[in-house]
Amino acid sequence: MEREAYTHPAPPGRNSFNSGFIHGIVMERNSFILLVLLILLVLTAFRDIFSKGEPSFPDVSENDSVVYLAYSETCPHCHTLIRYIQSKQSSVKVMSTTQGADFKTTLDGYGVQWGFGVPMIFAIVDGQLLGVEGFPDESQDIDGYFMGKDFERRLCDSRGGEPQLKEGDYKFCKLPNGFFLGNKNAVDYVLSVCESTQCVSI
Known part of the structure; x- marks a missing residue:
């Protein structure tokens, strides 16, 4: 006698749940990437302010103030x-x-x-x-x-x-x-x- 395969029916709303869950993960990942890019931009600007340019030091003698x-x-x-x-x-x-x-x-x-x-x-x-x-x-x-x-x-x-x-x-x-x-x-x-x-x- 051929045995009928048994499969669990999908719970109601499962596909919509998966879709929403995946969408949430994608949104969180995009937000995280945006935050990382923003931090990198700020750090780059900070580095540019304080690492570029040569010091402007006039000639001084040991008696100068x-x-x-x-x-x-x-x-x-x-x-x-x-x-x-x-x-x-x-x-x-x-x-x-x-x-x-x-x-x-x-x-x-x-x-x-x-x-x-x-x-x-x-x-x-x-x-x-x-x-x-x-x-x-x-x-x-x-x-x-x-x-x-x-x-x-x-x-x-x-x-x-x-x-x-x-x-x-x-x-x-x-x-x-x-x-x-x-x-x-x-x-x-x-x-x-x-x-x-x-x-x-x-």
Whole structure:
């Protein structure tokens, strides 16, 4: 007697379930690929900002006072800071570079945590590091402060900073990472220190 083959009938909706499940996998895979490509794009841009270009280091003697500047060619804040420093006509030599990694080891050695934010300037005087991170562009500058003195003072407090006062008047902010929050007063302070006391080269 011929035995009838037994087959399990497909459960209702099985084909539609498989189709939806496969579609979900494809969508997740596409989203993952898109995320990976986005991360690679960001990393490439980050690398281009901090690995291209030769440092612009003027000739310095052992008696010169030196300030270091890290910037990006595409950063409007950076160019505003550069123009401001140039307008001061200071005797301090400015060593500038777009290669942020050039300075990272030095900053780490002084316990200053830098996340490659630009513009950034620093100087070394009497064994201590003075650094300024950030700078308002022309549209953000109000009387030399980032969006005005009151706004910047509140920003300093919100970031856990230490206000730097002169005769009770707020001038700039020392951030928890060891940098000064960038404004004209902070830059003036670093330049004035380096004009009166030699800021050494690294």
